[in-house]
Amino acid sequence: MKDLHGGDIWSVAKAGGLAPEAIIDFSASINPLGISRAALRAVENGKALLTAYPEPYAAELVAELARYHGMPAANMIAANGSNELIYLIVQALRPRRALIVEPAFGEYRRALEAVGCVVDDVVLKPSDDFSFDVEKFHEKIKDNGYDICFITNPTSHIGGLIPRADICKVIEQCRGDGVFLVIDEAFCDFTEGGSCKAEAGAGDGLIVLRSMTKFFAMAGLRLGYAVAPENIIERLASLRPTWSVNLPATLAGIASLRDRSYIEQTRGWFKAERPYMEALLGGIRGVRVFPGDANFFLCGLDVTATGVEAPGSLLLSRGVLIRDMTGVRGLGSGYFRVALKSRADNELLAALLQELTGRASVSSSVV
Incomplete structure (x- = not known):
């Protein structure tokens, strides 16, 4: 189903x-x-520009995201929702064998299977309140030949924040085993202290996905972004369609980030x-x-x-x-x-x- x-x-x-x-x-x-009311005003004030194409690669929005998070713009890419980025990541990396921490967003598996990737999972249990066990994860991922792993933090469908010490161990384990790690932080705006965005910008083998849907209430405008090493950002950008982020989303996104x-x-x-x-x-x-x-x-x-x-x-x-x-x-x-x-x-x-x-x-x- x-x-x-x-x-x-x-x-x-x-x-x-x-x-x-x-x-x-x-x-x-x-x-x-x-x-945000500021976002609505920005869209209203920009309606005269709706007959023009948006910025090809949302450069102004990315610059604002970089300021908001205190990170280099070269480590960030915006797209038509983080869902688009999931498919771009899989297209860019072409993994053969993947691990998903379940329960999870169904688009990970669909994107992976679309490129012929074999998908395995590690399932969190209700008997443990669906809490993430870093030792069981390590046992699962070690020497199993995975190319990529998808994990959400806070955890998908449960919403539990994985302790920072544990998620750092996961990053270290994946890097040590040569497994590319994707951490989906769609809900992390509510628990910003648990984000791994800094680690994604500073090292190899890690992408952090973020969304403007939940916290900023922009589901209908479709706006998401990723934080990753510069070489990965360049690979994703080479596959992303031109004008992926529309003008209303760009205007609303910038205004929302500035609305303290x-x-x-x-x-x-x-x-x-x-x-x-x-x-x-x-x-x-x-x-x-x-x-x-x-x-x-x-x-x-x-x-x-x-x-x-x-x-x-x-x-x-x-x-x-x-x-x-x-x-x-x-x-x-x-x-x-x-x-x-x-x-x-x-x-x-x-x-x-x-x-x-x-x-x-x-x-x-x-x-």
Whole structure:
């Protein structure tokens, strides 16, 4: 079964006879503050330029990313979402044998298999709260002939941040074994201290992927970037289509990176709202909330205790979309994922889940 990404409000709306804007979407983990007002103004002010081609290689945007992260622009490349970069990486490196740390974003496997690569995996276990075990990883990767490894940090679908000491060991192990390492940090804007961007710019064999989708709420504009050694950036740039980043994305991206008020407001919302929502979800009978550090929660549902087999369908009948993890490797039926949203939306979801499970031990006033 294909692991579909969250956020497909279009298909859901069409199937259910709903207006897309009427759906409360918990399936995609997007900043509920919305796109920065400064970004919206920048796009509005630049509309007269929409008849012109954008910069061929988004040079001004890359320069702003470099300033934002305090890194050389030569170590960065922008693209039409980090998804485009996943495919460019695979095209550039042409690996024969790959390792993916699962559960993971399904596009890694699709990109690898598209070039005939044999894909293996190491699967995080619910018995360990899906935590990453660096020693088990080392056992798996050592002497197995892998050319490339994909790992997410915070971990994909669970959202747990791998401790910095452990992720540095992973980098060292991969470099020692000649395995090219790709670390997808799509959610790392919420936990910036755990980023390996500096290591990617300073050494060989490592690419860090970043996204403007989650923290900066730019999913519809498609904007992502990578940090890597200069020679790898050049190889990716040679394969990337001209005008990969459109003008509205460029204007909004630059303005968002400069909007310190928006960035601070987002971090303040996240710091306050995540523990609040975790307490709400954790108090619902039959729902297990796995530890995480990102702007979403992976939950397990005890069907026997709750009598609920399809929470997604029941919630959708109330206009709420969650992410069913049935098609995700390493998860399957009984697991669902929900985004962290506004206080009102979070309380609504918790109340609906409480209603579905029959009774609850907490109310929406939990702090």
